[in-house]
Amino acid sequence: MTTSPLSHELLPAEPPHSPDWPGEEVALVDLLDRLLAGGVVLTGEVTISLAGVDLVHVSLRALVSSVSTLAARR
Amino acid sequence: MTGDLLCYVYAVVDAPAPPLRAGTGVGGAAVETVELGELAAVVSAVDRNRFAPDSLRAELDDLDALEQLARAHHQVVDAVARQTPVAPLRLASILADRSDVVELLRVNRVMFVRALERTRGREEWGVKAYATAVEPPVAAGTGESAGGPGTAYLTRKRHQRDRSRRADHIREEHARRLHEMLTAHAVASTVYPPQHPRLSGCAEPMALNAAYLVGTADAEGLRVAAAEFDSPYLRIELTGPWAPYSFAEVSQP
Numbered sequence: 155m156t157t158s159p160l161s162h163e164l165l166p167a168e169p170p171h172s173p174d175w176p177g178e179e180v181a182l183v184d185l186l187d188r189l190l191a192g193g194v195v196l197t198g199e200v201t202i203s204l205a206g207v208d209l210v211h212v213s214l215r216a217l218v219s220s221v222s223t224l225a226a227r228r
Numbered sequence: 229m230t231g232d233l234l235c236y237v238y239a240v241v242d243a244p245a246p247p248l249r250a251g252t253g254v255g256g257a258a259v260e261t262v263e264l265g266e267l268a269a270v271v272s273a274v275d276r277n278r279f280a281p282d283s284l285r286a287e288l289d290d291l292d293a294l295e296q297l298a299r300a301h302h303q304v305v306d307a308v309a310r311q312t313p314v315a316p317l318r319l320a321s322i323l324a325d326r327s328d329v330v331e332l333l334r335v336n337r338v339m340f341v342r343a344l345e346r347t348r349g350r351e352e353w354g355v356k357a358y359a360t361a362v363e364p365p366v367a368a369g370t371g372e373s374a375g376g377p378g379t380a381y382l383t384r385k386r387h388q389r390d391r392s393r394r395a396d397h398i399r400e401e402h403a404r405r406l407h408e409m410l411t412a413h414a415v416a417s418t419v420y421p422p423q424h425p426r427l428s429g430c431a432e433p434m435a436l437n438a439a440y441l442v443g444t445a446d447a448e449g450l451r452v453a454a455a456e457f458d459s460p461y462l463r464i465e466l467t468g469p470w471a472p473y474s475f476a477e478v479s480q481p
Binding site for chain 2: 191195
């Protein structure tokens with residue numbers, strides 16, 4: 155039995171958004187997973203020696219867990 | 229004037245970068261690129277008063293402020309990802325000025341080139357699986373007990389715990405199979421910890437929180453596979469396409 159891929163019912167995914175759409179339809183919790191634990195990290199271990207430079211990386215995971223009052227997000 | 233500004237770095241892309249339609253950055257200034265050789269960093273100027281480490285840390289000790297920054301950041305990276313392959317940086321990656329960005333690109337050239345190779349022509353999809361209310365069937369413990377009612381009570385409790393653990397085990401097994409099956413459809417995959425229910429707004433236990441890197445042409449196959457995964461114990465949610473946030477670093481699990 156062969157079925158065309160088009161006949162499968164796909165799980166709904168977050169809607170594709172054009173550059174004009176705001177980012178609000180992205181769930182914050184999914185965004186925080188990626189922004190706090192994903193992405194290339196700039197740390198002191200990356201061998202950048204720049205005189206007088208503050209190399210900044212704010213550790214935000216701890217901040218999120220410390221926020222005491224959380225409303226349910228969509 | 230330059231002493232008042234820092235340089236917020238969103239991502240690295242191939243140079244020469246196309247003129248990027250990415251709007252304004254997190255601090256309200258225009259999104260620009262800083263190029264060195266084959267690489268370009270996507271940046272915007274931000275005010276030192278607000279974005280210096282201590283100020284930022286203090287400001288972001290508030291979920292609304294964190295959300296505002298995260299969405300502004302994502303708007304830039306997402307827009308860029310639609311126009312060119314991108315290696316995203318983590319939230320709040322901030323350097324002193326453009327010359328430091330040049331140095332960043334110089335020192336980490338190989339890493340960024342590899343990251344772009346890994347993400348070129350590919351996109352990320354997220355899959356989350358929640359436990360449904362359906363309980364996996366497990367054999368009830370025998371009612372036999374030697375000893376009095378106290379022992380019977382403790383035995384019953386132990387059997388309940390054992391059944392509950394076995395049910396959890398079955399559900400975890402389904403989640404593991406789902407992840408394995410989707411990983412086989414992908415170039416790479418990574419797993420995040422379960423989301424905090426107060427952040428996600430979902431009370432059901434999260435059995436899987438994963439991201440998959442897939443060639444754009446293969447995304448449909450991954451979505452079909454997720455839709456066809458048949459388990460009464462898991463409710464599956466799909467998000468995407470994402471810029472490849474979860475696959476920018478070489479050392480991803």
